[in-house]
Amino acid sequence: MDYLLTEEQQMLRDLARQITNERIKPIRAELDEEETFPWDIMNDLAQADLCGTVIPEEYGGLGLGCLENVLVLEALAMGCVGVATTYAASFLGAYPLLLYGSEDQKQKYLPPIAKGEALAAFALTEAQAGSDAGAIQATAVKDGDFYVLNGAKQWITNAGEAEIYTVIAVTDRVKGARGASALVLEKSDPGVSFGKKEKKMGIRASTTREMILEEARIPRDRLISKEGMGFIVTMKTLDNARPGAGALAVGLAQEALDEAAAFAKERHQFGVPIIHFQAVQHLLADMATKVEAARALVYAVARYIDTRPKDYTKVAAMSKLFPTDMAMQVTVDAVQVMGGHGYMREYPVEKMMRDAKILQIYEGTNQIMRNIIGLALNKEYSKKK
Template identity: 40%
Template sequence: MLGEQHREVQDAVRRFATEVIRPVAAELDETERFPAEIYRQMAELGLFGITVPAELGGAGMDVLSYAVVMEELSKGYASVADQCGLLELIGTLFTRYGTDAQRQRWLGPALRAELRPAYAITEADAGTDVSGIRTTATRVPGGWRLDGGKLWIHNAPVCDFAVVLARTDKAAGHRGMSIFIVDAASPGFSRGAKEHKMGQRGSPVGALHFDGVELPEDALLGPEGRGFHIMMSVLEKGRVGIAALAVGIAQAGLEAALAQAKQRRQFGQPIAEFQGLQWLLADMAKDIQAARLLTWDAAVKLENGDPGANMACSMAKCMAGDVAVARSADAVQVFGGTGYVKGYEVERLYRDAKICQIYEGTNQIQRTIIARELLKGNAS
């Protein structure tokens, strides 16, 4: 399925992840530090905005290339891959719906790592159910007034601007939401404390608060009242990204487990010689490959505008997330007590994997989407 260009990208990102990201992954996990130096290097290598057209500052590649990049970055450290995924969603929004002025002001600098974005949807009562958002944007002379807050937002502690979904018409349901670009330097914009997460600790998460933030007319991104539909449309690509990230975590666990199985000896022989462990490794490998192929299939369908792309993206995200959790647990099992000790890679991978079943739409909602598409007759 991968062409020559995909494999060239795969090799280049794999080297970057091996030489630059993986050596500092343990330190980033321990300190919860945002890797600003890696962030800048990723921009220099063109790893932000993989599918954004080259004339807008992106790499101009396809969705399958994005999946390949996300997997390889995640094998180095999933928190770094998260940054690539965030820029991909932001880049997709600006590419499809931004004005030339908005792209010049926000998108270009973001892709060059001169500005750090946040993608702000989630609220206390609006996680999986986005229709429950309460943040409001009210028309005022010359623009808008933004009030409310967001929770669990990636990059909230370090962002320079946020793309915010807000309610602009309380009576219009899904059609009463719009998207706004909010400068973090605006009066009334503030941040909550950085959250201390179980895993992916190098990717900062926190709350954003909007207390009468005044926004100009051109802060509106895309048509008024279409914010919900716009945000949901780009989440399909987000699910491909998270699926690939999950595959990367699982693959890193498999590679660590293989090395350990060959090295560790019990009863006078490497534990790799025991059939029970061989079968465990085989199950890890086949499940990871199945998740990878589902992810690539979803990427191709999304790129081609296939009617089955929505279901394919949910299948990939759901399966890859489950595989990452189950098979990273198996990697810990291969290491035995050592794998349970903080500081070992497989222990971190196990913690990093869990969020893959939760963010970008829980795996429960992915199953609901899959069932809905099946019942509509979209079975392929």
């Protein structure tokens, strides 16, 4: 399919594919097996100028849009979703600053992220607050010219590896969700520490840790936007990140399809390549159709976001929901096409199947995506009456 990409967009995608083919694919099984954080690949991405795709040029980035971002993410996810998640999580950490940061905050924090000198992370989830972002327990209490933070953030991607963290904490308990605020923390801030590295089903090249805040004292100017804006900052950040999660799903599913189809042409049973059997053809046909549908949706939503519409919450949720459910089905089917081989760790599709699961869970579960879309529909149809 030709999605009418500009020459520049194709160049960007091809560069990301080059990194996938030359740097990620040769070591993805090893990164998964050994659960190694992919610093070398992060350095390659920095060298290639890809750490600042969506960061404006005045802060050292490329100043590109959502579509360019999803093109890169899709290409990297064809290599490894663990690596691509590490990369994408840095943007997740950067979005609050990009969208709501003060000029000083942007000047200080965006250039090192754009140059790939520092990774960022977004710290929202807690033991009792995930989907229910209003239940956050971590607190940020104002003390003169400082905020003092206490609490524990759970399952934070890039925690311990990143230098820059955007943390959501409660500044006014009485106001509920409207009492949460977003603040920037640095790895070296006093009172900041990290828990053990979590052992995960998939995306093992990505690091997930607890971020512990004990009397973490930071200057007042680390507050992003105003007190009470934490929930809005979070929602807008996630709106911007969701097409990216969809793009990871598209890249992953495409790679699983490529592996399964190539295998089906090579594998002989009953004297012919198994791709000659209609049972296999139909599986592959459904996989290919779903991948293309998901890609079309992700690109369309990304292009729409690049027109800077006022509200894109619903379509952003759609661009995460459909592709990530699709990637789960397609990777399961890829294993099925490849049979016993697909189940073996010697072949890459079992890892893809494990990696796919998290896409339905992180950055808002797909149940939450349906809530968001349902809520938006309810609103739309009330207006239409």
